[in-house]
Amino acid sequence: MNKTVVIYESKYGYTRRYAKWIAEELSCRIFKKRNFHPKDFSQYDTIIYGGGLYAGGVSGIKLITQNWHLLSDKKVVLFTCGLADPGDPYNISNIQKSLSKIFSEEMMKQICLFHLRGGIDYSRLNLIHRSMMSMLRRMLLKKDPDTLRDEDRYILDTYGKCIDFTDKESIRPLTDYISSCSG
Numbered sequence: 001m002n003k004t005v006v007i008y009e010s011k012y013g014y015t016r017r018y019a020k021w022i023a024e025e026l027s028c029r030i031f032k033k034r035n036f037h038p039k040d041f042s043q044y045d046t047i048i049y050g051g052g053l054y055a056g057g058v059s060g061i062k063l064i065t066q067n068w069h070l071l072s073d074k075k076v077v078l079f080t081c082g083l084a085d086p087g088d089p090y091n092i093s094n095i096q097k098s099l100s101k102i103f104s105e106e107m108m109k110q111i112c113l114f115h116l117r118g119g120i121d122y123s124r125l126n127l128i129h130r131s132m133m134s135m136l137r138r139m140l141l142k143k144d145p146d147t148l149r150d151e152d153r154y155i156l157d158t159y160g161k162c163i164d165f166t167d168k169e170s171i172r173p174l175t176d177y178i179s180s181c182s183g
Contacts, residue, residue, distance in 0.1 A: 007050070
């Protein structure tokens with residue numbers, strides 16, 4: 001029996017897409033966070049959790065933080081999914097800073113992190129996320145254009161549109177890591 005599980009929380013479908021791809025690649029079980037019971041962690045050696053990035057937090061991450069006592073002896077992998085380009089060291093640094101506020105030092109050392117790029121469909125955003133993106137846009141428009149990063153310009157250029165950066169190949173480092181641990 002495969003002792004790996006993928007658990008995810010997805011608001012707009014991008015994290016779910018990655019979770020399904022990962023579970024298919026690893027031939028393992030997959031659960032929406034709301035359908036997974038922490039007592040079931042005992043059935044698995046490797047826990048892969050995926051959550052969307054929202055305002056510096058990871059959706060559903062309390063499943064990990066509140067149940068760390070059930071996970072501390074397991075291989076724990078976290079993948080985040082967000083609009084920020086994971087190829088940009090500035091973005092990775094910001095994601096890791098945010099996670100260091102959520103996770104203890106022990107968790108930060110033990111959890112293996114992967115960052116995947118999702119997308120945004122403004123027509124599907126809830127009121128809170130639409131407001132946050134509107135505030136971000138207004139903030140960026142007030143800045144000196146010469147000080148904007150390429151990613152800031154891209155957000156301004158694509159505001160209100162549907163953008164999808166998901167790429168099945170981007171799961172390869174995560175699935176290779178899991179395969180190397182269990183092989």
